[in-house]
Amino acid sequence: MSATSLFKNIKENFMLKRVVITGGVHGNELTGAFLVKKWQKEPLETKNIKIEYLLGNPKAFKECRRYIDYDLNRSFSKNALSKDSSNYEFERAKVLKERLKSCDFLIDIHTTTANMGMTIVLSKDDPLSNLIAKKLSLEFDDVKILRWFSNSEGDFINSTVPHSITLEAGAICQGVLEPKIFFRCEEIVKKAVEILDSDMEINKFATDKSVEVYDIVKTVDFPREENEPKAMIHPNLLGKDYSQLKNGDPIFITLEGETIVYNGEPLYAVFINEAAYYEKKIAFCLCKKSNI
Numbered sequence: 646m647s648a649t650s651l652f653k654n655i656k657e658n659f660m661l662k663r664v665v666i667t668g669g670v671h672g673n674e675l676t677g678a679f680l681v682k683k684w685q686k687e688p689l690e691t692k693n694i695k696i697e698y699l700l701g702n703p704k705a706f707k708e709c710r711r712y713i714d715y716d717l718n719r720s721f722s723k724n725a726l727s728k729d730s731s732n733y734e735f736e737r738a739k740v741l742k743e744r745l746k747s748c749d750f751l752i753d754i755h756t757t758t759a760n761m762g763m764t765i766v767l768s769k770d771d772p773l774s775n776l777i778a779k780k781l782s783l784e785f786d787d788v789k790i791l792r793w794f795s796n797s798e799g800d801f802i803n804s805t806v807p808h809s810i811t812l813e814a815g816a817i818c819q820g821v822l823e824p825k826i827f828f829r830c831e832e833i834v835k836k837a838v839e840i841l842d843s844d845m846e847i848n849k850f851a852t853d854k855s856v857e858v859y860d861i862v863k864t865v866d867f868p869r870e871e872n873e874p875k876a877m878i879h880p881n882l883l884g885k886d887y888s889q890l891k892n893g894d895p896i897f898i899t900l901e902g903e904t905i906v907y908n909g910e911p912l913y914a915v916f917i918n919e920a921a922y923y924e925k926k927i928a929f930c931l932c933k934k935s936n937i
């Protein structure tokens with residue numbers, strides 16, 4: 646099936662009406678939160694779709710923390726959503742799930758302390774989300790596509806809607822805004838909205854070109870002693886997201902200065918040294934690369 650007919654089918658089958666854009670699902674990722682605030686005051690113009698803008702975690706945003714009790718973006722599993730809880734994020738997840746009930750497409754904006762540039766994260770395999778990611782990757786040189794389909798820690802907000810993309814932008818510290826990243830995220834989200842709204846000009850966006858996709862296949866923790874990291878990311882790896890790791894490449898350096906090397910098949914590293922993942926026991930994630 647050509648991309649044109651695929652996109653036509655998607656439009657006909659799904660009749661996109663309602664798009665939701667979320668930011669600040671993690672309270673200390675200010676880029677998405679302030680984009681949402683900006684658009685709440687001055688909404689993006691659309692012809693065919695309605696957009697709602699949601700601040701994901703208002704309480705954590707106010708305190709400039711990632712979360713209050715638990716990572717909100719891991720709080721959408723059936724288990725978390727079904728029970729009454731004093732956990733703020735579990736309760737907030739229920740509110741968001743209700744607000745997202747008739748949402749056809751979700752765009753969720755995040756930032757990372759890892760040097761990942763502009764990454765579109767896909768959390769499930771559906772043709773419309775894939776196509777939007779692909780269009781954005783072809784439109785913008787710096788946009789990469791990362792698929793993260795399984796997560797044992799709890800389901801993402803994306804699991805509540807039929808179609809979605811997550812924009813993950815970095816490197817940027819937690820709790821700060823930077824104009825370059827802010828305006829680049831704005832540009833990318835605006836383009837995604839333009840495509841979703843473009844009913845009349847589908848052909849303009851159709852393509853048979855293939856793009857590179859990275860699939861997360863495993864995570865790697867820091868070497869630890871009594872639960873605490875006893876090594877840091879090696880300087881050779883730091884900031885080198887999407888580079889290939891080969892047997893023998895340095896990955897960690899201990900607090901005493903001893904180098905620890907990679908031992909395994911060639912894979913691509915992402916989320917290298919993400920601050921929020923220390924507690925998740927992830928020093929970096931490893932991916933396979935293919936084309937879609």
Ligand SMILES: [Zn+2]
Nearest residue numbers: 671674755756
């Ligand atoms: Zn985030």
